[in-house]
Amino acid sequence: MTSDMILPFYQALTEDVNALSAQVPSLAPDTLHDIRREALDRFTALGLPTLKTEAWRYTNIQRYLKEFPYELLTTATPVAAEAIDKAAIPELDCYRIVLVNGHLQADQSALPVGKGITVGAMSAHTDAPGFVTYFNKQHHLVNESLATLNTALFADGLYIELAANTVIDKPVHIVNVYTCERHAFIQPRHLWVLNKNTTATIIESSVHPETTAVAFANSVLETVIAENAELWHYNVQQGEESFREVHTTAAQQHNNSRYHHFNFTLPNTPFTRNNLTVALNGSHTETNLNGLYIANKSQHVDNHTFMDHIKPDCHSNELYKGVLLDNANGVFTGRILVHQEAQKTNAFQQNNNLLLGSKADINSQPQLEIYADDVKCSHGFTAGQFSEESMFYLRSRGIGEDAAKALMVNAFSHDITEAVKVPALQHYLQVQIAEIMNN
Template structure:
């Protein structure tokens, strides 16, 4: 029976890839003609590797096939979008709101952009003559199976460009809504460019419509932070049990740029896989990666990060904290690579885990690859349960044990939440974390 399911899923993707290839041949590339050869290579790459399996080092703890195969069991017909879904979002007024449904940007549901300092456009409407569109497809690694699948199949997406010298006062807030309106598996594609000496905050929140069927969101982002630019980038996962999220992001940092990523995953989606690859390509670049993961039930959350130091005098700082409950599984793999020319690199990485159930599982693997001799690098991972002395101290002062446990979990999570610089996001995270702890 398992073999039959395996063949069925492989046949499904093969048919989808063939159909898209025929469209490309007949009508040309749906986004840009210069992507045609890249999409063909991506199709070949996915076909040669197939859906990841436990024999692949980066996927050994992540049975992705078991989650993805559910797309073959959807019922005929798909729900239609209703205005109530937008009303339920409770969008903050202090942001530029961009609504993306099943990977497609909906301008009429989004805020109008009334400033010349910011360009937001659908990828299929951006001229191939626009200089920044050259980044599209140039950075995502099609050796990654799902990045290859996205590259082969995406038909639309969004480009956000902050123009040179602009310090954007309002955050850009992308609300990704999974509905399965056209297809249960969809392929959002994002290109974010912060031009020289700009400053921007980008918030991405992932939600599921109440009318959704089981969906798989396979997204790819290419992020370019040019000389002297600064970007704060947030991921907030609040999906429910109807959505699987496969997320790949490649970040390029030029000279003197700064990129900070804050990744928050909460109970809900049965499976979240997040691949974040940061490439330091300009001297004096800095990156900070923070994550807070809270899992429950039989949820599986897998975070793979890679910081690639290829030039001198760069700084990276990473800290992921995870609270794992019930029968859930947590996977963390953080890699730092310091190439021979990356002298005077300063890199720190840590993964801290709180295990709250005998049935929960944590697989953590911090890695350092150092090929330069003048560096300061460290990494480590910790794993444990509640501090018995702290728990005893609180209960001995009349605090109920359940309340004491919640206080300790909040204190554990606070270290990550408190470093969030955006006060609006910080308060929001405190509120939603309190609901789940």
């Protein structure tokens, strides 16, 4: 149950569920109100995570929730075009979707259009085939208390559905704007459905206009990659001191599908928690998870991944790297579960870290749980500092210490950035990394 420490906050949340559920149309055969109420009951049973919760043993979220008296924010705040333009990626030819606190801003967006492409607000698509079939159906969300809270209280989000045999001709850039006049708790909810033989590249980034108020986003994304579909998903998290985030992604793959997920967490946001679960619920799937987190000051970055191998003949590869500066703290928990039916599974996981701050630290927990006997699985973890020999080599050739560190971080992160298949985004990330290390 929820602790007394944050009971007033919890009471404010529960009091809002009835008002929020009335804002979204009914979902047949069950109403969305019933789904919300079930989720709220589930959240009440689970409570907010504590340090005694195994998946949160290194992350004290209650510390951040009790920082300020947050209010539940269910509307969009007007945002100037100049603020949104700050999220632009130079030389990127793309469609642009602007969301403010999870609400679609059609007048500031350039939406992808064409036969077989459906893009719009979640609240306007509750009768869409993909919504009826897949909304809130991913079982991995059931035991995530903050995901159930989002289900109970979300106001809106982005709905994407591609009909069979549809290909979006260029990347879709989603700009997530989070802004508020008073400290706010924000609940965006998204659903992307890629039906059979579809392909899409989606890039997410965020903008936080200058404000003295703190925005805490608890966002949930459900993704479905159907038979022979392919999704490239890039999430670039660039925050400010006035932002905290819990970002949950639940992906479901079907036969012969391919899912490539990249997560880049860059400095300044005090608290970031990423929950990523992938259900390989079809044979002959390919899954690639890549992550790079660079944290500074007293920043806390927690990446929690779960690769659920359910069916046979699937391949997954996961590589997460961290660079921790100053007093930053990193957490990586990567779990691979291979079910008995999932024979001929290939699953590989690696987490490597550079500790460059005097008080920087990392808690890493790679985990393998295997119930099949015909598999190839491995995991690994490293943490260390720069090689003294490499530093001496660079310094002896007239390269200053800061420049040498920047070069070595660039080399350390190269196999992550090199895997980015959008040239403009790859260059943008490389520039951002260089600027971080040179400041």
